[in-house]
Amino acid sequence: MNSRTHEEWEPLLVVAEKVRASLLPVEPSPAFVQDLHRNLLAMASGKRLRTPLSARHGLLIGAAALGSALSVVGIIAYVVRSRASAEAKTSVHG
Amino acid sequence: MSCDETEEALVERAKEDPAAFGLLYQRYVKQIYNYVYYRTGNHHDAEDLTARTFYYALSNIGRYQSQGVPFSAWLYRIAHNQVANWHRDRSRRKMIALDELLSISQRKITPESLIEAKEERNDLLKAIRRLPPDRQQLLILKFTAGLSNTEIGQVMGRSEGAIKSLYHRTLLVLREELINRDEVGETG
Structure with missing residues (x-):
């Protein structure tokens, strides 16, 4: 710190101490x-309590979605199998 | 909690663990209270805004990311925003509540020099409250919270050099205020 800077800062340090x-x-x-x-x-x-509840809701929704998807797959499989069976009967009788 | 748990780890834990948030609260409640107190000038609003600051922090801690800025800086920014809203909402209501700091002590019989010192302190506090908000913030963070220029820069989003410069200019203004006060005192 040169003297000029010191002279400049000294009164300000007094103010700083008062502050x-x-x-x-x-x-x-x-x-x-x-x-x-x-x-x-x-x-x-x-x-924190709401978080497991939300997670539980998420699990329920996921399970419901999975159940729905399995149902759709089941229906499609049933339809496909029914058609195949009907076609087989038609070809036998024809 | 282990004794050497870093603050960053504690903050991460506080996102899930109420007890960890409680530790952060205990660590910073007095600092935040002091900051708000000197920005509002009364204990009633200091309590209200301190509570708002921590409620907001709790609600939003999940979104907090350190990125090199300490948790305290994040809290101070929340407190600063709460104070800014408070000033905006009450801009028409002029409260010189810092008067209460002296109202009790002045009733006591004290030596004249002590009264003079208290009057100077009161005038200085009023002068500080007349400063622009960023300068008030700087002084409170420096002297009440004891933060370094670097830490103040993190809170205020400015460089250390900018803080030093603002500090210097602020002291110059306050010095002028004190000189004017003394001159008025001598002529009066």
Whole structure:
């Protein structure tokens, strides 16, 4: 730091010290801190509980979709088999 | 929790584990409260906005990604936005609530020098509250939260050099304010 910079900064450091002394840390009320802590934990637990529920919903939807898909495949297989069987009968009688 | 768990790991855990979020809350609640207190000037709104800050953080922590910026910087940004909204909503309501800082102490019988020091502090606090929001933010983060210029830059989204420059300009303004105050005091 050269002397000119020092001369420039010295009065500002005095101001900085006054600002520091003015902006003293304050303490929030313990009751407020505890209440907010409790409320946040309750809210966070609620969020966590919703996640397995959502996962369960997802599983149910997935199972339902799989069931539907299997039903469609079953119907198609039945139709195809019925047609094949009918065609076989027709060719035998014909 | 292991003692050497990094903050990043704790934040990741807090996305699923309420207890981990509770630890982050305990770590930062006083800092956020102080920041909001000096931006609003009264305890009632400081409590309200501190609560809003942490509710918002809890609701959005799943989207938080470190990317080199500490979790505290993210919290300070949320608090800053809450304060900005508060000032916008109440722009018509002029609160000089910092007066309450002295109202109690001035009732006591104290030596004149002590009263003078308190008056100077009160005037300085008022001068700080007249500064643009970014300069108030800088001073509170530096002196109340004890953050370095680099950390303040992370909170405010500016370079360390920009913070140093803003700090220098802010001190110059406050120095002028104090000089003017002293001159008025001498002539008055």
